[in-house]
Amino acid sequence: xxxxxxxxxxxxxxxxxxxxxxxxxxxxxxxxxxxxxxxxxxxxxxxxxxxxxxxxxxxxxxxxxxxxxxxxxxxxxxxxxxxxxxxxxxxxxxxxxxxxxxxxxxxxxxxxxxxxxxxxxxxxxxxxxxxxxxxxxxxxxxxxxxxxxxxxxxxxxxxxxxxxxxxxxxxxxxxxxxxxxxxxxxxxxxxxxxxxxxxxxxxxxxxxxxxxxxxxxxxxxxxxxxxxxxxxxxxxxxxxxxxxxxxxxxxxxxxxxxxxxxxxxxxxxxxxxxxxxxxxxxxxxxxxxxxxxxxxxxxxxxxxxxxxxxxxxxxxxxxxxxxxxxxxxxxxxxxxxxxxxxxxxxxxxxxxxxxxxxxxxxxxxxxxxxxxxxxxxxxxxxxxxxxxxxxxxxxxxxxxxxxxxxxxxxxxxxxxxxxxxxxxxxxxxxxxxxxxxxxxxxxxxxxxxxxxxxxxxxxxxxxxxxxxxxxxxxxxxxxxxxxxxxxxxxxxxxxxxxxxxxxxxxxxxxxxxxxxxxxxxxxxxxxxxxxxxxxxxxxxxxxxxxxxxxxxxxxxxxxxxxxxxxxxxxxxxxxxxxxxxxxxxxxxxxxxxxxxxxxxxxxxxxxxxxxxxxxxxxxxxxxxxxxxxxxxxxxxxxxxxxxxxxxxxxxxxxx
Amino acid sequence: xxxxxxxxxxxxxxxxxxxxxxxxxxxxxxxxxxxxxxxxxxxxxxxxxxxxxxxxxxxxxxxxxxxxxxxxxxxxxxxxxxxxxxxxxxxxxxxxxxxxxxxxxxxxxxxxxxxxxxxxxxxxxxxxxxxxxxxxxxxxxxxxxxxxxxxxxxxxxxxxx
Amino acid sequence: xxxxxxxxxxxxxxxxxxxxxxxxxxxxxxxxxxxxxxxxxxxxxxxxxxxxxxxxxxxxxxxxxxxxxxxxxxxxxxxxxxxxxxxxxxxxxxxxxxxxxx
Numbered sequence: 001x002x003x004x005x006x007x008x009x010x011x012x013x014x015x016x017x018x019x020x021x022x023x024x025x026x027x028x029x030x031x032x033x034x035x036x037x038x039x040x041x042x043x044x045x046x047x048x049x050x051x052x053x054x055x056x057x058x059x060x061x062x063x064x065x066x067x068x069x070x071x072x073x074x075x076x077x078x079x080x081x082x083x084x085x086x087x088x089x090x091x092x093x094x095x096x097x098x099x100x101x102x103x104x105x106x107x108x109x110x111x112x113x114x115x116x117x118x119x120x121x122x123x124x125x126x127x128x129x130x131x132x133x134x135x136x137x138x139x140x141x142x143x144x145x146x147x148x149x150x151x152x153x154x155x156x157x158x159x160x161x162x163x164x165x166x167x168x169x170x171x172x173x174x175x176x177x178x179x180x181x182x183x184x185x186x187x188x189x190x191x192x193x194x195x196x197x198x199x200x201x202x203x204x205x206x207x208x209x210x211x212x213x214x215x216x217x218x219x220x221x222x223x224x225x226x227x228x229x230x231x232x233x234x235x236x237x238x239x240x241x242x243x244x245x246x247x248x249x250x251x252x253x254x255x256x257x258x259x260x261x262x263x264x265x266x267x268x269x270x271x272x273x274x275x276x277x278x279x280x281x282x283x284x285x286x287x288x289x290x291x292x293x294x295x296x297x298x299x300x301x302x303x304x305x306x307x308x309x310x311x312x313x314x315x316x317x318x319x320x321x322x323x324x325x326x327x328x329x330x331x332x333x334x335x336x337x338x339x340x341x342x343x344x345x346x347x348x349x350x351x352x353x354x355x356x357x358x359x360x361x362x363x364x365x366x367x368x369x370x371x372x373x374x375x376x377x378x379x380x381x382x383x384x385x386x387x388x389x390x391x392x393x394x395x396x397x398x399x400x401x402x403x404x405x406x407x408x409x410x411x412x413x414x415x416x417x418x419x420x421x422x423x424x425x426x427x428x429x430x431x432x433x434x435x436x437x438x439x440x441x442x443x444x445x446x447x448x449x450x451x452x453x454x455x456x457x458x459x460x461x462x463x464x465x466x467x468x469x470x471x472x473x474x475x476x477x478x479x480x481x482x483x484x485x486x487x488x489x490x491x492x493x494x495x496x497x498x499x500x501x502x503x504x505x506x507x508x509x510x511x512x513x514x515x516x517x518x519x520x521x522x523x524x525x526x527x528x529x530x531x532x533x534x535x536x537x538x539x540x541x542x543x544x545x546x547x548x549x550x551x552x553x554x555x556x557x558x559x560x561x562x563x564x565x566x567x568x569x570x571x572x573x574x575x576x577x578x579x580x581x582x583x584x585x586x587x588x589x590x591x592x593x594x595x596x597x598x599x600x601x602x603x604x605x606x607x608x609x610x611x612x613x614x615x616x617x618x619x620x621x622x623x624x625x626x627x628x629x630x631x632x633x634x635x636x637x638x639x640x641x642x643x644x645x646x647x648x649x650x651x652x653x654x655x
Numbered sequence: 656x657x658x659x660x661x662x663x664x665x666x667x668x669x670x671x672x673x674x675x676x677x678x679x680x681x682x683x684x685x686x687x688x689x690x691x692x693x694x695x696x697x698x699x700x701x702x703x704x705x706x707x708x709x710x711x712x713x714x715x716x717x718x719x720x721x722x723x724x725x726x727x728x729x730x731x732x733x734x735x736x737x738x739x740x741x742x743x744x745x746x747x748x749x750x751x752x753x754x755x756x757x758x759x760x761x762x763x764x765x766x767x768x769x770x771x772x773x774x775x776x777x778x779x780x781x782x783x784x785x786x787x788x789x790x791x792x793x794x795x796x797x798x799x800x801x802x803x804x805x806x807x808x809x810x811x812x813x814x815x816x
Numbered sequence: 817x818x819x820x821x822x823x824x825x826x827x828x829x830x831x832x833x834x835x836x837x838x839x840x841x842x843x844x845x846x847x848x849x850x851x852x853x854x855x856x857x858x859x860x861x862x863x864x865x866x867x868x869x870x871x872x873x874x875x876x877x878x879x880x881x882x883x884x885x886x887x888x889x890x891x892x893x894x895x896x897x898x899x900x901x902x903x904x905x906x907x908x909x910x911x912x913x914x915x916x917x918x
């Protein structure tokens with residue numbers, strides 16, 4: 001069955017953007033209008049996404065494409081379009097659903113903020129832009145929406161504009177992702193040059209359908225496009241903006257930096273996967289290898305740093321970075337479906353965790369240091385329960401929690417990578433670390449004795465706890481969908497038929513991952529069981545703790561090198577501008593002045609003098625001549641006589 | 656014969672002319688003026704233009720010289736002698752004379768003697784005046800009338816004031 | 817008596833007339849000089865008529881007659897002007913009659 005929406009899939013991103021414009025135009029008066037319009041926009045988008053999703057279930061390899069010409073230049077056309085296929089449909093569903101939950105949560109969280117309407121306008125705008133990234137059929141259109149997503153992220157991170165730290169974080173996010181986007185844009189130019197079109201799918205002519213034409217440049221193009229993904233998804237070395245982005249309100253962190261925007265990078269790699277896999281030998285290409293290793297480094301590094309963070313949101317931020325690294329590894333070793341599945345599941349439970357953290361922060365009146373929390377289990381029961389579910393999903397507890405299945409799937413795919421087993425072992429270590437730091441966080445925040453800020457804690461209102469419950473339910477429900485026994489989602493994404501096979505429930509790698517999670521949780525409980533105001537790791541290994549706490553000094557390295565370099569270049573340019581270029585301009589001006597002075601002197605000295613001389617001569621001549629007019633008759637007569645004589649002589653000389 | 660007469664007349668005329676140019680007393684100069692015209696008249700007679708000579712006597716001596724005398728009398732003031740002689744005039748006059756003489760000397764065809772002519776009778780002159788030269792005659796008439804009236808006006812106006 | 821001699825005489829008279837006109841300070845003498853120059857010119861005309869190749873036109877004579885008439889008219893007017901000038905300026909010294917000085 002085909003619904004009308006499949007041919008007008010552009011409406012899905014358009015609806016939240018229209019909602020944003022309406023809020024900006026009319027919603028400033030009452031908060032109610034703003035909230036209603038935003039939530040309504042999201043509900044409509046969700047409904048449309050459901051209707052867009054349903055037809056994709058039935059046909060395998062379903063793909064509808066709507067292309068149109070944007071403009072002509074000369075005899076070339078610029079065509080853009082929208083695509084709807086399983087990948088896009090699944091992402092649409094996740095984003096709209098999670099977004100709706102976060103919108104509802106925000107009504108409670110931002111209830112007392114005086115810029116309520118602006119917040120919802122920006123949220124809707126972001127939602128629309130992200131949906132646009134998903135359904136774009138053209139690299140150019142995707143890039144346009146990509147940039148809009150970056151803009152929305154900037155606006156939202158720096159939402160509390162009166163805070164200088166927020167403004168700095170927003171700027172850092174924008175600039176860091178921009179660096180990645182530069183590479184992305186170069187990749188777009190290159191691929192346009194090579195394949196002549198930027199459309200993904202166009203009846204066989206699209207750039208993803210015709211990848212052989214790229215030849216050897218496919219690797220470079222893929223790596224350039226990967227730059228954009230590195231920036232947006234916070235991979236090493238462009239991960240530095242993500243933790244700072246926690247300056248934004250918690251719903252922003254939940255939406256953007258857990259579920260959606262950071263997922264855009266992973267989505268991009270999945271979308272242009274054919275370019276990455278050009279010339280694959282045994283499923284390995286140079287670009288994919290790069291993806292794997294960057295993912296591994298990111299995953300491990302972020303997990304290590306998360307162990308030593310004390311801000312509740314920073315732990316989750318680094319956790320996001322680590323999980324994204326995991327997803328990149330999955331994509332790199334060939335498990336595209338596994339990576340996307342983990343992305344979808346991660347979207348749900350990470351949003352859940354962030355909203356739970358937001359609930360905690362709200363309940364503790366904006367205290368964010370976990371060392372000052374504790375014993376909230378009894379004070380905020382709903383938050384605790386949902387947070388625990390999210391934590392278990394993230395740690396990878398299998399069977400009932402979606403994160404467990406997808407993580408196990410990724411480990412399995414990684415273990416079969418022909419190039420090297422090292423990522424597999426390193427990922428295993430990462431799984432242990434993930435469980436460790438999440439356990440640490442739970443113990444610090446919810447369990448144990450109450451510390452300083454927990455005294456005034458209270459449970460959050462229903463408008464905030466409801467989304468938590470819904471998301472927790474989804475985290476569990478997805479585990480059914482994602483079990484390897486019935487690889488429905490995987491086959492849905494890859495276009496094969498699914499079959500139910502219970503034997504797959506029990507496998508070696510499954511047991512291995514179970515064991516790893518157990519080790520991690522146990523280690524965490526043992527290390528942090530008597531957690532106090534200072535972190536136990538800090539007391540036992542202060543150097544290591546300080547190293548990890550300061551994010552491995554990467555920010556400081558960047559500060560000293562890249563930023564210092566650009567500051568130096570700025571200073572050099574300023575000096576050049578002030579002295580060299582300005583000097584040139586002034587020199588030219590001086591030449592003009594010299595010419596002017598010379599001209600003036602020439603004019604006055606030479607020309608004027610000449611004119612004066614001439615006039616004096618004329619005057620002198622006049623004076624002389626006027627003596628002839630003496631008024632004396634005899635002089636006149638004498639002159640006549642002499643003149644006559646002269647004529648006579650002249651006549652005689654002539655003849 | 657005519658040569659002697661010519662020489663005498665010439666000397667007389669030139670002397671009188673010089674006297675006119677150089678005499679200090681006005682009346683003497685005026686009278687020399689009349690004598691000079693007498694000499695010129697004689698020269699005309701010698702050259703065969705008797706009528707012109709007679710007209711000369713009538714007009715110049717009888718009218719112009721008398722006019723000049725009258726004007727001298729009318730414009731007297733205390734000093735009868737007008738002092739002052741402009742020597743630069745002599746230079747100019749001599750220069751002009753030299754130029755004219757030189758021009759004449761360089762023309763070869765002037766050394767000719769008088770040919771035989773038929774005497775020009777007054778009747779002939781009268782005929783010519785009335786036929787070929789009637790236009791100039793009329794013009795002269797007009798001119799003389801104009802001069803007469805002009806002179807009268809010039810002199811009369813002063814008197815009316 | 818050759819033509820050239822007569823012409824010399826007339827030239828001499830002319831120049832003496834010029835002398836009189838240029839060198840005397842009295843206004844009347846300028847008129848006298850002019851009269852003399854005119855008379856000298858008349859002599860020239862008559863001389864050329866006399867010495868002209870025969871048969872000759874009596875043009876010289878006629879011109880001389882008319883010249884005399886004109887001279888007389890001019891003398892009359894000129895003298896009238898001298899009288900008028902004398903009445904106005906009370907002087908006949910041409911050096912003092914230089915109002916038209918440029």
